[in-house]
Each structure stands twice: as structure tokens, then as C-alpha cells.
């Protein structure tokens with residue numbers, strides 16, 4: 103009897119706990135970006151949050167943070183790895199510091215255009231690359247876009263690599279970028295993005311390089327005179343989640359996280375397309391000089407050696423698969 107009573111009591115207790123957690127309702131998922139809310143990263147996490155809550159009948163409460171409020175990209179990836187942050191949406195800039203085998207994605211002049219980049223990332227090549235995050239204790243949920251990167255500066259209009267000689271440009275903390283930019287004659291100055299506007303304003307660096315969406319949504323046209331459409335590297339974005347947390351979820355919730363990330367990626371890409379179509383006008387209106395005609399072949403030739411160094415270190419299998427994708 104005693105045991106039965108205990109059994110009933112513990113069932114009641116379990117019920118209370120279940121009802122209690124259902125009433126409190128939700129598991130909190132924090133997700134952050136380094137970009138402002140009104141931009142191609144902000145819309146990605148907003149769409150992710152809405153879709154995840156919808157798919158799971160609000161069993162998750164997704165809390166969104168913008169403009170580096172919970173840390174810049176490198177710190178955020180570290181947080182996701184350690185489990186002190188549940189989800190982040192980030193460019194792949196700092197990713198090689200966690201998963202060196204993903205360096206290939208940031209090789210200059212690898213992707214021809216948006217169709218190529220999105221096609222590869224959405225193909226089985228993209229799936230395989232996404233799975234590599236697991237070696238770092240991270241679940242890659244979905245790829246998205248940061249965009250093709252272009253150079254801005256306050257010294258002179260750039261049309262050929264010779265114009266870059268000795269120019270101090272802020273770069274991401276990405277080893278592939280840094281090696282390539284050195285070869286272009288740039289003095290690379292790696293810095294977390296959250297410090298870049300002030301560094302440009304105060305002349306700590308002469309310029310920086312980023313996609314149109316980033317430049318416009320952060321008002322760099324206010325502190326930079328020239329922008330050259332170098333398109334020198336495609337910069338992917340990715341939704342990342344703590345792997346232990348992901349693995350601890352029921353299968354249907356795991357599917358919901360992946361699906362919600364894909365919806366976030368679609369919103370992100372739509373915003374990138376919109377920015378690519380409209381933002382140059384905004385920047386011109388703000389007085390920025392935009393240089394579209396460049397000696398593209400000269401840039402590519404100048405980067406041949408760093409491309410070869412990359413192949414010597416990493417082999418050419420991933421690189422060739424991406425280059426040959428049709």
C-alpha cells in the first residue's frame with residue numbers, strides 16, 4: 103500500500119511538473135547576430151524565431167538579439183560551442199578558427215555569382231560541409247548569405263590591385279582572407295566588426311571590405327568615400343546551434359529547428375537580393391563614389407599564389423568540387 107501510495111504521489115508530482123513546465127510553457131532559445139535588426143541578418147533570425155515557434159506550437163520561446171548585443175561573431179560561435187548561447191547566425195569569417203576544414207568557403211574568386219554560391223550551399227556539397235561543424239561540438243542548421251564582398255576606403259578609387267598598395271584595411275579574423283589580402287598589397291587589420299565603424303570614422307584603418315547589405319545597413323557610406331565592386335570573395339552565413347542541445351531534442355523538434363533555419367535563410371537571401379538591387383542608389387545619394395569597372399583579371403592573377411598555397415595545405419578536392427558545380 104505504502105508503495106502504491108508513493109507511486110500515485112510521484113505520478114501526481116510528475117503531472118504537476120509536466121503541467122508546470124507546459125504552463126511556464128517554454129524552453130528559451132537565444133539567437134544573436136552582429137548586424138542591426140533591420141538588415142539581412144536581422145530578418146534571418148526574426149523569420150527563424152517566428153517559424154520555430156509556429157512549428158513547435160510555442161514550446162520554444164526564441165529570444166532575438168541584434169548588433170552584437172551578446173558578442174561579436176567569433177565570441178558567439180564560441181558561446182554556441184560551449185553551450186552558453188543556444189543559436190547564432192554568423193558569417194563564416196571566424197569559422198576556420200573552429201573548423202579548419204571549412205576554410206575552403208572563404209577562398210577568393212571561388213564562387214562565380216549568387217546562383218553558384220546558393221546552388222553549392224543547397225546541394226549535397228553544402229550538406230557535407232555543414233556536417234563538418236559537428237567535429238567542433240556545433241550543429242550547422244542551414245546555410246545562408248552574407249554576400250559578395252567589396253572594398254571601401256577613404257584614400258582613392260580602386261580599380262586595380264596596384265591601387266591597394268599599403269592600404270590599411272580592416273579584415274575579418276579569417277586566415278584565408280588575410281593571406282590573400284596581403285598578396286594584394288593590403289595591410290590587413292583583423293578586428294571584430296563591432297569596432298569597425300569607429301575605426302573608420304577615426305581613421306584607425308583606411309577602409310574595410312564587406313557585402314553591400316552590410317555596408318548600407320551599417321551606414322558606412324557616412325564614413326567612407328569610395329566603394330569598388332571587387333566582389334573578391336563570397337561570404338556565406340550559417341545558422342549554428344549547440345550540438346549537445348540539438349542532440350538532446352526529440353526528432354520532431356530537431357526537424358523543426360532545421361526547417362526554421364531554412365525559412366530564416368530564405369528571408370535572408372530575399373533581403374540580400376533586395377539590397378543588391380537598391381542599396382547602391384542609397385549609398386550614391388549619400389555621396390559615396392561607386393567604382394564598378396575594375397581590372398578583375400589582374401585581381402585574380404595577383405591571387406594565384408595564395409590559391410596555390412591553399413591547395414598545397416588543404417588539397418584541391420573541395421575546391422574543385424565547388425568550382426566545377428554546374
Ligand code: PAF
Pocket residue numbers: 136137175192193195248274294295311312313316337
Ligand atoms: O565583416 C564582418 O565581420 C562580417 O561580414 C559581418 C559584418 C559581421 C557580417 O557577418
